Amino acid sequence: MKWTRQYYNSSTHQPTATLETAADRKTLRVEFPDDGLRCTQIITSGPGEKLTLDYRYRQTRWDDGALQLGFAKPTEGFWAGADFQTEGRGGQLRAVVPVTFDPARRNPFVNATAISLQSIFGNLRISADKGLTLYDYEQRGGAFFLGFDERLPVGEEHTFHFELTFSPPRVEAGGLVLGGLALPDSIEDGLLRAGIRLSRAADGPREVTVRVSATRAGAAAVVAEAKAAPAAEPRVTGLELPLPVPGDYRLRIALTAAGKEVWQRDSLALKVLAPFQVTPDRSLYTREAGASLLALVRPGVRAEGLRLTVSGGGLSFEGVPVPGRRTPLPFDPGKLPDGATELTARLFLGQRLVAEAATTVRKAPPAEHEVKIDLASRGLLVDGIPTFPFGAYCFHPPQAVALEEATMSFTHLAPYRSTNFNQAGAQEEMLAALDRCAALGFRVHYDIRPIATMPDTPAKWDLLKREVEAVRSHPALLCWYLADEPELQRGSQPPELMAKAYRFVKELDPYHPCTMVFADPRQAPDYAPGMDIVMTDPYPIPNGPVTNVAGAITGLDDSLGHLPPVWVVPQAFGGGEWWAREPSAQEERAMTWLGIVHGATGVQYFMRVLDGVRPFCTRMWSACRDMADEVAELTPDLLSPLPAPEVHASDTRIHARGWATADALTVAAVNAANEPAPLHLTIAGAPDTTATVQFENRTIAVKGGAIDDYIDGFGTRVYRIPLRPEDPNAGVDPKNLTKNPGCEQQFNVGKPDGYYANAGKDGASIHVDSRVAYQGRHSVRFVTPADGGGMGLSAFPIHFQAGQKLRVSLWAKSDRAGGKLALSVPGMEQPDRRFDVGTGWTECVVTGTVAKDQPHAYVSYRPATAGVMWVDLFQVVPVP
Secondary structure, eight states: OOOOOOOOOGGGSOOEEEEEEOSSOEEEEEEEOOSSEEEEEEEEEOSSSEEEEEEEEEEOSOSSOEEEEEEEOOBHHHHTTOEEEEEETTEEEEEEOOSSOOGGGSOSOOSEEEEEEEETTEEEEEEEEEEEEEEOOSSOTTBOEEEEEEEOOTTOEEEEEEEEEEEOOOEEETTEEEEEEEOOSEESSSEEEEEEEEEEOTTOOSOEEEEEEEEETTSOOEEEEEEEOOOSSOEEEEEEEEOOSOEEEEEEEEEEETTEEEEEEEEEEEEEOOSEEEEESBSOBSSOSOEEEEEEEOTTSOOTTEEEEEEETTEEEEEEEOOSSEEEEEEOGGGSOSEEEEEEEEEEETTEEEEEEEEEEEEOOOOTTOEEEETTTTEEEETTEEEOOEEEEEESSOHHHHHHHTTSOOOEEEEEOOSOTTSTTHHHHHHHHHHHHHHTTOEEEEEOHHHHTSOSOHHHHHHHHHHHHHHTTOTTEEEEEEEESGGGGTTTSOHHHHHHHHHHHHHHOTTSOEEEEESSGGGGGGGGGGOSEEEEOOOOTTTSOTTHHHHHHHHHHHHHTTOSOEEEOOBOOOSBTTBOSOOOHHHHHHHHHHHHHTTOOOEEEBOOOSTTTSSSOHHHHHHHHHHHHHHHHHHHHHTOOSOOOOEEESSTTEEEEEEEOSSEEEEEEEEOSSSOEEEEEEETTOOSEEEEETTTTEEEEEBTTEEEEEEOTTOEEEEEEESSOOOTTTTOOTTOOSSSTTSOOOSSTTSOTTEEEEOOSTTOEEEEESSOOSSTTOEEEEEESSTTOOOEEEESOEEEOTTOEEEEEEEEEESSTTEEEEEEOTTSSSOEEEEEEOSSOEEEEEEEEOOSOEEEEOOEEEEOSSEEEEEEEEEEEEOO
């Protein structure tokens, strides 16, 4: 016999709920799906300040079952320091909930069926028909845990009843009556506003001092005081305490009368959020002629009257108005020395210092194969080209996956490395893999986790130095992967160790970003000093809703602010561990686009092994490939630094977002429900016009700033709304005979209409590129792994007439010097010509006379040398 342990966690099962409303109460009935446990929860609010919970449950799967029911997470601010009285199997108990964690009192009360709690924030009376235990723990995370454990034999039905009644606070101390304390859990504008409701008993003091002090780890307390004259009727005494330095604070509030402290409340938690950030618009400057610092104000902070001062390293800005959420401060990066320049920024409202923040400007000599973060858009600049990274994890070596995906629009792969970096030939094997990926047009998210997470020893740093120096100049390198879910191995991978590894790598290679991925986004801020890009890997299917992805992204942005960029790791696996199946193709679309709509500027699926292996469902992976094409087409829109238009969806199940360029507004919508729905979007600033429904080859009207459409279950819609007339034929000769000369038309996104593709060798590929163009918005990009192996394009057949004189031309550029392009014009005296193509746009022209009639002449071109080449504005024009 083999023993196994199985779990049912209600948080991983999606319940159904119905709400009933009566005159004096509301009732919510919640039904959890039967997956070994049948459970119904009924929550009743009212009458008055009363809350009732009733549970009915029965487990039907396990011979030996046990239940832990945690039905409430009492807030730390309310409960810590409160007086309580309980009754239960252990008799009566009067005590105080510990203000801070006390290892000798992990459970302030146990098996209580009646609880009375008195706090400055209010009074609670709780009754239950089963004994409740209050669980305290060292890392409270802002809350306690209230619940019970019980045996749960198979087939037995159980019930639980709980009632809670709230009443306003009333605390008497030193002749004073305290009727409540107004105190936030967090502030985002650098100013704590606190208030206490006071009145005076008959013999109470006529003057009271209210004192608030805030303490942050490693810093002196900050104190504010206010005088109050209590009267018989309650009055609120308020005070303000400037807290310009973000962080976690502990507050103490005390009342003093006649030189004696008559009441105090200690160790209240307060989180001070950074109201603003200042960042350079690039993670690194090398060859830029101009640059800007970006002052980014948190959305909840009012900008009226704010002024900014920045100083350090020879840069100085004094009293710059900050009128909105993003304010650029131009500067000349050429005046800065190479290395790191530290700057201090201070935000003022009048004379009050709202907050201060530090930032670092990094500069280095130009290098080949630079990868920078565009911090205005949160995308990447790869060799100077805007890039929305869209890739996948795979196993090492990655060549087989790279070859299978070469014709798709993925930008990179992230192969897991072996822990044995010292194995003979390991580095050579990886360099060969990098060479192959570079030839196929892939970048590599390079895994140095096994070294970066090693204990802090000289051998570790020697090994890391050798690895970084061997790879840092390789053309395939995208970024350095420092840690995978370090918060789950915090004991061996503490934030300080990871920050040290980050500084070590950046000193050796300032030209590539460093990344970490987190399963628990709440802990990512602790690791912020050790990364340039933060990733999160919510894997909800089938245990949770697709909206878990949105929550993970917004959680990171809320805690880290605008920086660093966030990449999402969508779940593309299932059938093992805790995940009973893979996501459907529709769920995959919803999760990926939810990540993008909520601010992710990178996608990296977990994971890709081989076709039909992992993911097992090829249809689902086809959806990932489709989205790679879609994101490639939308990259200039998704990475636009311009302020985004506000977009609102009338259905709360639909998540929507907008982006703006000088030419158009782009709007994406995602249905988070698995049922179709009408779609009504309002878009601020949208003109009355006709929008293109991207990837669907249809149009739709925009009227009164709104779009009305329909959306499938887990469906996505993307709309492009022009802000000014767009002519795809602008710059095209009116006599041109080719169809789609600028590759602007793509009935199937990513591939140009009007061409036959001619086979290449060894993984050669062709893609429409929306980021690089000579004319219009697109060019066609050729990736050629080896000389002579490039794919070609043949234009839609043209009718040539004998004696006709033609000018055949195209514009081309290469990612390297020495490129060559072959152009074939059948029927001319010299039908095949080769042209030199460098890193700037070059016009390649053939002029000649057609020797005989050709009803179906195929004019074609292809790169003749290895590398990446772009071609645009391919024309065949009759000339006199």
